[in-house]
Amino acid sequence: MNNLLVLPMLLPIVVGVLLIFLRTYGRVQAWISIASMLVTSGISVYLLHKVQTDGIFRLDFGGWEPPFGILFVADSFSVLLVLTSSIVTAICLSYALISTSKELQTMYFYPSVLFLIAGVNGSFLTGDLFNLFVCFEVMLLSSYVLLTLGNSKRQLREAIKYVSINIVSSWFFLVALAFLYGAVGTLNMAHVAERVAEVGQTPLLTTISIVFLIVFSLKAGLLLYFWLPGSYSSPPIVTSALFGALLTKVGIYALFRTFSLIFYHQPETTHLLIGIMAALTLIGGSLGAIAFNDIRTIAAYNVVIAVGFILVGLAISTPASIEGSIYYLIHDMVAKALLFLLVGTMITLSGTSKMAGMSGLMKNYPLLGWSFFVTMLSLAGIPPLSGFIGKVLISGAAIDSGSYVLLALALLSSIFVLYSLLRVFKNCFWGETIVSKEEQPPLRKGVLWPCLALVLLTIGIGLGTEGMAPYVTDAAETLLNPGIYIDAVLGLIQ
Amino acid sequence: MESLIIILVGVLTTVAIYLVLSKNIVRVILGTAILSHAVHLLILSMGGLKLGAVPLLGEEAETYVDALPQALILTAIVISFAVTAFILVLAYRAHQELGTDNLSAMRGSDDE
Amino acid sequence: MPAQFLLNITIAFLWTLLMDEDAFYPTTFLTGYLIGIGILFLMHRFFGTKFYLLRVFSALKLLLIFISELSQSSLLIMKQILSPKLNIKPGIFTYEHSMEGDYELTTLALLLTLTPGSVVMEVSPDGKVFYIHAMDVESSRDSVLKSIKVFEKAIMEVTRN
Amino acid sequence: MNINDVILKTVSKAVVLIILTFGIYLFFSGHNEPGGGFIGGLVIASAFVLMFLSYDSETVSGALPIDFKKLSALGVLLAMISGIAPMFFGGAFLSQSFGYFDLPIFGKTELATVTVFEGGIALTVVGVVVNIILSISEDE
Amino acid sequence: MYLLIIAILIPFIATALIPLIHNRIGSLHIGWLVLLVPTALFIIFALQIPAISVGEVLNQTANWIPSLGINFTVYLDGLSLILALLITGMGSLVVLYSIYYLSPSDSFPHFYAYLLLFMGAMLGVVLSDNLLVLYVFWELTSISSFLLIAFWYHRKNSRYGAQKSLLITVFGGLGMLAGFMMLHSMTGTFSIREIIAVIGQYTDHALFYPAMFLVLLGAFTKSAQFPFHIWLPDAMEAPTPVSAYLHSATMVKAGLYLVARFTPIFAGNASWFWTITIVGLITLFWGAFCAVRQTDLKALLAYSTISQLGLIMSLLGLGSAAMYFGDGEQGALYGLAIFAALFHLVNHSTFKGALFMAVGIIDHQVGTRDIRRLGGLMAFLPITFTFAVIGSFSMAGLPFFNGFLSKEMFFTATVNAAGLPAFGVSAWGVLIPVIAWIASVFTFVYCMILVFRTFFGSSQLKKLDKQPVEPSIGMLISPAILCILIIGLFFAPNLLGDYLLRPALNGVIPGISGAAPQISAWHGFNTELFMTLGIVIVGTLLFLTFRSWFKIYRLQPADWTFTVLYNSFLKDLKRVANWITTHYMTGHLPAYFAYIFIFFIATAGGALLITGALSVDLMADSPISIYEGMLVAVMAVAAVSILFAKSRLTAILLNGVLGFSIAIFFVLFRAPDLALTQLVIETVTTTLFLLCFNFLPEWKKEDSPKRTKIRNALIAIGGGVTVTLIGLTVNSGELFESISGYFEDSYELAGGENIVNAILGDFRAFDTMLESLVLFIAGLGVYTLIRLKVGKGSGKDEHQ
Amino acid sequence: MNINTIVEYFGVFLILIGSIMAVISAIGILRLPDVYTRSHAATKSSTLAVLLSLSGTFIYFWASENFISVRLILGIIFVFLTAPVAGHLITRAAYRSNVKLADSSTEDALEELFKK
């Protein structure tokens, strides 16, 4: 029995619900949440190890065998993402413990975060397309709550757009599911994949796959990222960090899963389209990142760039490119959380999000400054930080497959990332220190520890790539050989 | 029948999209509500509106209609209710704070 | 409270009936009774007023009157609707009733509304006066007043000693 | 002129009783007939909606001194527990079981763990719907 | 033994130690501790000379990411050794110098941490055999340079210079990375030596030339070659020791190193030859030409560095011809250029280092570097004057200084190249020595300016901030050592040539031992000598008549410099980016929806048509009853009427009609559970709408222009049609039987006769559980939305 | 034709009558001059229509399957209980939201009251 497999989703939910009864105890909630995320991380490590030794395994809920019941499937790709998101969430939560206002804490902040991560983890693990929809909704509803928690004007304004667009994207999801069910009569991803392969992905199935592409692109911010900058730059720090780290990743995951497991037979249509979208995303994100003077907006556009970058890997779909995307995906979760935490801290310190209002922070907050510096380099893919290896693998794959436009855009986008963050660093951390040390508001004690943990993580991932390599290789191999996944899910039945 | 329902779905979708494209937030919410009506019908018709019996085994029929889409729609209905409730309250809270229900006035900008 | 006890029995019955079983099982009744306890517990704050014993016979009589009145009124209205030229003079008039208590008042109002061409639009704040809209004041005021009297009497037979 | 709602309130009392009974019936009959936790819960919730509409919000919340958020949380928890419990008996998560038992009064009765699950769902639905309406109607 | 790897790591470890120890060493200047690092390393590398000079190579590997073929492989040959010695040797001198140069208000820990970081990175660059590891260190040098340039980050110019250098060098680095990846794509390895071994098979590969140009892009940006040279003058904002170390002696040589290192891979073709030669020559000329007009001594040195880097670059280009000819007489003839390049690389480090240090002393002791405010310093700073003269004359290529020797070899190489029987040189060949000569004239001129304008003439003491005196002895040691080297190398050049340059040449062009000459100062009256004489004569004339021809600098419009281009590029880029982004990211939800639906219509609808999927077949349909048709009509009419509803309440009512009708469809299509749920949900939703309407205004007529309305209508129709067409197509061909037949055994399997309920409560109970969670979260959200209010609560946007 | 079939037909006949009445009251909704008169059509005729059709259904099931559906009876009771309340509420709301009486109306006892 692989019941452990449900825990990355179930544990946060149960803990989150229990926290409802502890509403007034903000700190207790925080500690419990952090502990539960650490336990989840531990479980994920175990799962990862198990996948490595025993291969893909699954948990049939209620004991109903696929394709009839719902199931969770653990392969290296999904478990790696579960692990990363759990760790990042734990760290973000510890930041919240230190920084979040009492009022927010008692307004169900922690339960909402836990539900969010539950939805995220569930989306990574589920082996059923409709259940993926439901997991998405768990994640989305939590994100709605988190996005509006605080109720500032800007939050409400952006939330309207975010929620509306997500409702429409969920609609597209249902439309796609309806079409797919009508065409292949099943919902289990492996079973769908098997049936699609059996008829060789007819033109109709390709059309349906494009509806899925739209759905997941909306979630991932692939080309259809209109909702992203506003909503990522309006909520409180920790929420932004979690959004930046996790939300788009789920869409990206879904794109990788569906277009490697199910709809990989007509790459000249689907993957070409993904490539074009990724290219446009890189361009749009790059321009957006340098177009504004609001550091939150800059950070948000950096999210867009990363999405484009990762999807380049899928568009190319060679072992190296997929591996690169996975590395970059993991890197980006860590680095984006870090970026948003730092940006949020800067805003808290200076009371504004405009670059013009900050100067010379380096002098009074050197640790903050250096953390930002490392983040900047990491995001720009400067070696040996975590962003590097993904960049190398994806560029290499782009060359091998002759995708020179994507190569150029991917590499140039790093320059834009660098430039956009360099502007922030230059203007905010350097320059004359306007306020004396005494006048500057002190950093809350320990507020940088979570950031430093993430800094260490981004350095560690970069230097310790080899430690991850077997898992990533396995993940990419599984993605590119759908038979492995299908056998693991349906093998026993046939 | 299926084709007729699918065409109806198309009509509903058209109306809903037009509403969603408008500037008034209530129209948009209404549009999303109609969108979900449309997709529920779509799911149902995708399961085939074959003339089986109601999926209750007590009916002791030869064939039953496809029960799976029904279960899916049920889930979808509840979810769309949850979302609608949330966005409705969000809309009026936004109106309370921002003083407008017009999306053109909710653009926001980098220079606020 | 006896009233609530009765109510409870009613719910139990209701339950038994709802189960649509081919025979009456005491167990089903018991289940309904247990559920009724639940509901009444939930609702007991709403039942501050007294509860009168059900006068089944009178009630049945009332029901019969009710149905016949309803049929008449419906036919009347349909006639009016289908007449080639609408020839009606609607209006609002008042009626001071002699009912006591919410239940009597409500029952009367319901019955009235279902009678030929009349709808109770408002009840005065003190509850004594009905403001009634009539489909055709000229022709139906008298018939309305007549049926009100009949109803009042029938209701009182049920509710009062 | 002030509104006199006596007719509405009186009828509502009766109607609410019918709806509640019906809701609970739907909840239990879901296994073999149309109904189940969701629908049962929704119907019960609609009884509360009717109460809110017929009475004022203070009266209703005063008559039902429950924290509906906690009620809904309890519901979710209950559903979870029914899913988690089998894990301790070597079953898969969410394994439902059912059996036919001879009970002293009830005779041959089907007991299914799914009832617990659905009970949780119903509680959630009731809690959430009432919570939402209460929250909005208490907003100034 | 991992000696070399440890050697590279030592500076990094030391960097990490600095923050830990700098508070614990009391009054001891941390520079003294830091000095130990380069000195020790210099000794380590110097100990390798005997082995390397006889042709051995050292090579050590530590695994980093073996699964991707990325390993920390260190490779020490002659070429690497020269640079390693330069790095550690110059490093020692610069650290020593800096101990006296820095002022107490500067942050020593930062300075030395950056410097050590750079040192380690630079060693990594020149010692790595693995391309990616090389790239890692390459970027690290850019970063440490960035940090050092912005050492005084409160100055605007420092920040500007730092950003500029980082952007340009990282840009080039990325190009280089792409080049590396192409090499890897061709050869399957990241090891330079392995690539060299197999590259012969790939010279016709489509990626060969792209890879070459991309690698050169990295080299040119790093070595400040035209037109990427613009970052270097601004890098002079760094403290002078840094300028001496990074921006003249070492880091900017990384590009040269790269070209030399890759010569065995790419050289031997016209593209390589011409690209490098031309870029080098232009840089040589342009740097020298611009240096003349500078008034800041450091700026002058910066342009001179650019120019000298161009010189070396062009030598590497010219020498690449040797690869074409291979081992033999011809090869040896042209290989001389490489030898000269290596020689000049060393020489340049010595004289430019000395000059920077001298200028640093002036700046430090006088308080200004502006030539217009300087003059007559010879009397006050005689020792510094001596350094400056030695350095300048060496740079000008005058005898008795090492620069003369390499300059002569440079002329030899250009003259040789003019007659190169390959690469189509013949027509243009004569231009090579001509340009070299003209550039050298300008070199001579600015060298004279440097010496004479600063040290001769009348002193303007009153304009100076300080009374100039010689600095403390510590500050003089390093330049003195360099000056000794300058002269020493003139007299004993072959010590260098035999032990270092020859093995280095072998590293650049394997097996071309014949090209390494015995260096001698006197070659008789040959062309090169006359060229030098010409330079001295013409240069002196130009220097004396400077005022009369200075006007030519005004011919270049002020807004046509590359720096202006760079600035306006960044500015315009931001402006254009802002313009584009704000034009589509309007924050206007209807616009966003329009994009989304247009995208849907274009891609999904497009795919349907293009792939030929569209096929509609009504035969499989179940029959239509009259009342079903009527109900469809009801819904369609109700739906369309919503569009024309003047009041929101009407719209809600019509929506209610839709909801109820759908419930009836659920009845007609045998879905009782759905009908029940739909009905209740519809009612509760309507109630919610009404509840919320209390807080919202009545809706107004849409005041959009007609054009927008038509556009919206088209989008809406397009969306509806697309959904319909796909739906009809799906409906027309059933590919597979649905899995739901399984659930018809629900009574046996799950003990329930209601199949839908069995699915919800058992087969797919997980969905149901999560769905209740979704509902629950929505409830929480509504509660918090209403309860946590601005003003009442935290109030501000950033309440943390 | 046995007795059951006849009863079945009777049930179906009731249903048909009910449906005709439903259409007539719907016509009333269209034809009658104001909301107050229309509400008469809605609360009375259509209630009767429901009564007929539900009774017809009840009778049909009773005859054909010997099935006594309490739910149907409950449905009838429910409609009887609520339809007049609905009429009451709507007309009251109409008057209070200033919906005019038809021009043909002769008297308005409420007018005085609301003027005060």
Place this chain on the structure above:
Amino acid sequence: MINTILTIALSLFILAIILALYRIIRGPSMPDRVVALDMIGVNLISGVAVFSVVLNTHAFLEVILIVGILAFISTLALARFVERGDIVEHKHDR
């Protein structure tokens, strides 16, 4: 025969709905529309009952009652809204 009659009856009920829909669309007053919606609800009840006979199933008998309940609740809510705008009242408003 029975089926034909039932089909006619069903069609008539839906015809009634269509007529009521016209009233909803046309108005003119809001209470007019509410009356019409109420009427639609009532006709749906009949329709479902008849359809149960057509299909010869008991599965939809619950639906009948539910429609009744919900039509009432909707009408009540709408009437309240038309009357006061605020459909759930506060004690202190009185």
